[in-house]
Amino acid sequence: MANSDEDREFEDLLLMFKETRGFDFTGYKRSTLIRRVRRRMDARKLTSIGEYRDYLELEPDEFVRLFDSLLINVTGFFRDPPVWQSLRELVLPELLTARGGGRPLRIWSAGCATGEEPYTLAMVLAEAMGIEEFLGRAKIYATDLDEDALTVARTGAYSERQLTGVTEEQLAKYFEPTPGGPKYTFRRDLRRQVIFGRNDLTRDAPISRVDLLVARNTLMYFNAETQSNVIRKFHFALTDPGFLFLGKAEMLLNHSKLFEPVDLRKRLFRKLCARVRNQAPPVAGSAITAACEYPATHEVLDAAALAAAPVAQLVVDRLGRLAAANIRAESLFNLRARDLGSPFQDLEVSYRPVELRSVIEHVTTEQRPIELSDVEWHRTATGEPSYFDVSVVPLYRSSDEPVGVGISFADVTGHRQMRLELERANHGLKHAYEALQSLNEELETTNEELQTTNEELQSTNEELETMNEELQSTNDELQTVNDVLRLRSEELDASQAFLTSVLGGLGAAVIVVDHDLRIKIWDPGAEELWGIRAQEAIGKPADDLDIGLPMAEVMPLLRSTLTGGPERTETIIMGTNRRGRPVRMHVETSLLRNDKEAPDGALLTMNHLAEN
Ligand SMILES: C[S@@+](CC[C@H](N)C(=O)[O-])C[C@H]1O[C@@H](n2cnc3c(N)ncnc32)[C@H](O)[C@@H]1O
Known part of the structure; x- marks a missing residue:
C-alpha cells in the first residue's frame, strides 16, 4: 500500500x-x-x-x-522446548516456595490460541507440584481474542500431528484417546483447573493477582504503543514475586523499571516492585561554637606580639617618622635601630617594593585603610619575585585621636603560587570537564543510536518472527489441503481399482474416447484382444489405431453418438484378432456425460462373439 x-x-x-x-x-x-x-x-x-x-x-x-x-493462531505443545526447561528451573522453584503453605497459584496464559500453551503449562506445573497439589492449588486462566480458537481449546482434543511436542510418556499420562475419533483429549480432572475466556489484551481489564503470566508470541503483533500499554497492564496484573514469560522475539525495551530479566535469552522476567527503602538516618549537623576570650590589653604584651608577628609590620607616626618595626620587617627591609625616628620617606621601604608615601598621605587624610594586593618585589636581580599584600591602616589612641598609620606586609608568594596553580589546575579541570562533557554527550548520542538500532533490530526480529508464524500458518493450511488431496487420491485409486475389476468382469474390451475421438481409456480387455498396451493407445486419435478391427466401420458410429445421434448404437463387425484369426465382434457405442450432464466422450465396448 x-x-x-x-x-x-x-x-x-x-x-x-x-x-x-x-x-x-x-x-x-x-x-x-x-x-x-x-x-x-x-x-x-x-x-x-x-x-x-x-x-x-x-x-x-x-x-x-x-x-x-x-489472528495468527500458530501454536504448539511445548513450543520452543529449552524455554520451558528454564521455566522449570529458574521460575517454578522460587514461585512454589514463595507461594508455599497451600496458597493458590494463579497462572494466566494470555493469547492462548487453541489451548496448547495452557495445557502445556498444566503438565509442567503438575510435574513440578505433583498432581494432587496441582489439583488443589493451581488455576490456569487461558484467554484469547479469538472465540473460534477458544472453542477448539475448550474441547482439549488434539490430533497426533498437533501433539508432536508431547512425549509418549506425557501422552500416556495426560491424555485419553477421544472416543470414536483419531484424537486425544486432555485428562479431564486436570482440564478442570484450566479456565478459558475471551479477553482482548488491548481493551479489557487484566486478570488480577497473577503469579505467572505467559504471553508468548502475541505482543509482537502489536505496535510499540500498544505493546507498552499491555506491558503496564501485565505489571499491574502480577503479584510479588510475579513472573512474565514472553515469546522468543519479544523484548521489554524501555520497561526496565517494571521488569528485570531472570533469563533474558529465554524471555523470562520478574516484576519489579517499588519497595519502600529504609530511610538513611539524617546526617547529624555539627555546630561549632567558638568562644574567644581576648586577654586584657597590656603594653608589654602588645609590643611582644607585634615583634613576634609573622607579618612584617611598621608604624609611622603622625609626623611621618618610623615609630616601630617588628623583627620580620627589620629583616625584610634591612632596618636598623637607628632608622627608628627617621623620616619614613627617607627610607627605601617608603617606595620599594611599592610607593607608600602617597598612600600614607591618603590614609592619613581620609582616615580609611588602603589595601594593595599582589605587590611584586624583585629583591635580587636574578631571584624569583616575591609578592605581598600591603595594608595601610590609620592608628588611633584609645580615644578617636589619630596617632599615625600601621603598615603590614603579608608575604603571599606561596599563596599566589598556590592560587595560580589552582587556577591552572582549575583551568585544566575545566578543559577536562568540558572534554568529559562532550564525551558524555557523544556517548549519550551513541547510546541513543544504539537504543534506536536495538529497537529497530527488535522490531525486525518481531517482524521476522511474525512472518515465520504466517509461513507456519500457511504451511498448516497447505498440510490440511495436502491431507484432503491424499484422501481424494486414495479414493480415486480405490474407484479406479473397482472400475477395472468391473470392466474385467464384463469380459469385453472397453475403450473410452473424448470429444475429439482421442483414446482416454484403454482397458486390459482391449490390450488382451488387440495386443496394444494402454500407454501406446492413450492420447492417440481413434481412427489412427492399427488393430484387427476395421476402424473405418467403427468411427461413423462413434461420431454419430458424440454429435447428437442415438446415444447407444450397436453392430456386428468382422475383425482379425492378435493371432490373425477372423473374429465376429459385437461393437456397441454409448454416450458419456459429465457431472453437469453435458456430453463428455463415448464408450466403445467390443465383445468377441462365439462362432456358431
Ligand atoms: C501466535 S498465537 C500465540 C499462541 C501461543 N501463545 C503460543 O505462543 O504458542 C497469537 C494469539 O494471540 C491472539 N491475539 C491477537 N490479538 C489479541 C488480543 N488483542 N487480545 C488477546 N489475544 C490476541 C490471537 O488470536 C492468537 O491466538
Missing part, C-alpha cells in the same frame, strides 16, 4: 472491523495486517481495498476467513 489513498482506505477498513465486528486492529502492526489482507485479496482475486471491502459486505463468511488469517 504505497500511496496515501490506499493507506486511508486501509485505515477505513480497520475502522469498519471495529464498528461492525467489534475487532479493533488499530493497535496492531500495519505491515503484518497489510500482508494478511493482501493474502485474502489474492485468494479472492481482488486487487483494490475498495473491492475487497465490497466483497466483505456481500460475503460475511469472508470475515471469518480474514480474521482467522489476521
Whole structure:
C-alpha cells in the first residue's frame, strides 16, 4: 500500500472491523495486517481495498476467513522446548516456595490460541507440584481474542500431528484417546483447573493477582504503543514475586523499571516492585561554637606580639617618622635601630617594593585603610619575585585621636603560587570537564543510536518472527489441503481399482474416447484382444489405431453418438484378432456425460462373439 489513498482506505477498513465486528486492529502492526489482507485479496482475486471491502459486505463468511488469517493462531505443545526447561528451573522453584503453605497459584496464559500453551503449562506445573497439589492449588486462566480458537481449546482434543511436542510418556499420562475419533483429549480432572475466556489484551481489564503470566508470541503483533500499554497492564496484573514469560522475539525495551530479566535469552522476567527503602538516618549537623576570650590589653604584651608577628609590620607616626618595626620587617627591609625616628620617606621601604608615601598621605587624610594586593618585589636581580599584600591602616589612641598609620606586609608568594596553580589546575579541570562533557554527550548520542538500532533490530526480529508464524500458518493450511488431496487420491485409486475389476468382469474390451475421438481409456480387455498396451493407445486419435478391427466401420458410429445421434448404437463387425484369426465382434457405442450432464466422450465396448 504505497500511496496515501490506499493507506486511508486501509485505515477505513480497520475502522469498519471495529464498528461492525467489534475487532479493533488499530493497535496492531500495519505491515503484518497489510500482508494478511493482501493474502485474502489474492485468494479472492481482488486487487483494490475498495473491492475487497465490497466483497466483505456481500460475503460475511469472508470475515471469518480474514480474521482467522489476521489472528495468527500458530501454536504448539511445548513450543520452543529449552524455554520451558528454564521455566522449570529458574521460575517454578522460587514461585512454589514463595507461594508455599497451600496458597493458590494463579497462572494466566494470555493469547492462548487453541489451548496448547495452557495445557502445556498444566503438565509442567503438575510435574513440578505433583498432581494432587496441582489439583488443589493451581488455576490456569487461558484467554484469547479469538472465540473460534477458544472453542477448539475448550474441547482439549488434539490430533497426533498437533501433539508432536508431547512425549509418549506425557501422552500416556495426560491424555485419553477421544472416543470414536483419531484424537486425544486432555485428562479431564486436570482440564478442570484450566479456565478459558475471551479477553482482548488491548481493551479489557487484566486478570488480577497473577503469579505467572505467559504471553508468548502475541505482543509482537502489536505496535510499540500498544505493546507498552499491555506491558503496564501485565505489571499491574502480577503479584510479588510475579513472573512474565514472553515469546522468543519479544523484548521489554524501555520497561526496565517494571521488569528485570531472570533469563533474558529465554524471555523470562520478574516484576519489579517499588519497595519502600529504609530511610538513611539524617546526617547529624555539627555546630561549632567558638568562644574567644581576648586577654586584657597590656603594653608589654602588645609590643611582644607585634615583634613576634609573622607579618612584617611598621608604624609611622603622625609626623611621618618610623615609630616601630617588628623583627620580620627589620629583616625584610634591612632596618636598623637607628632608622627608628627617621623620616619614613627617607627610607627605601617608603617606595620599594611599592610607593607608600602617597598612600600614607591618603590614609592619613581620609582616615580609611588602603589595601594593595599582589605587590611584586624583585629583591635580587636574578631571584624569583616575591609578592605581598600591603595594608595601610590609620592608628588611633584609645580615644578617636589619630596617632599615625600601621603598615603590614603579608608575604603571599606561596599563596599566589598556590592560587595560580589552582587556577591552572582549575583551568585544566575545566578543559577536562568540558572534554568529559562532550564525551558524555557523544556517548549519550551513541547510546541513543544504539537504543534506536536495538529497537529497530527488535522490531525486525518481531517482524521476522511474525512472518515465520504466517509461513507456519500457511504451511498448516497447505498440510490440511495436502491431507484432503491424499484422501481424494486414495479414493480415486480405490474407484479406479473397482472400475477395472468391473470392466474385467464384463469380459469385453472397453475403450473410452473424448470429444475429439482421442483414446482416454484403454482397458486390459482391449490390450488382451488387440495386443496394444494402454500407454501406446492413450492420447492417440481413434481412427489412427492399427488393430484387427476395421476402424473405418467403427468411427461413423462413434461420431454419430458424440454429435447428437442415438446415444447407444450397436453392430456386428468382422475383425482379425492378435493371432490373425477372423473374429465376429459385437461393437456397441454409448454416450458419456459429465457431472453437469453435458456430453463428455463415448464408450466403445467390443465383445468377441462365439462362432456358431
Ligand atoms: C501466535 S498465537 C500465540 C499462541 C501461543 N501463545 C503460543 O505462543 O504458542 C497469537 C494469539 O494471540 C491472539 N491475539 C491477537 N490479538 C489479541 C488480543 N488483542 N487480545 C488477546 N489475544 C490476541 C490471537 O488470536 C492468537 O491466538
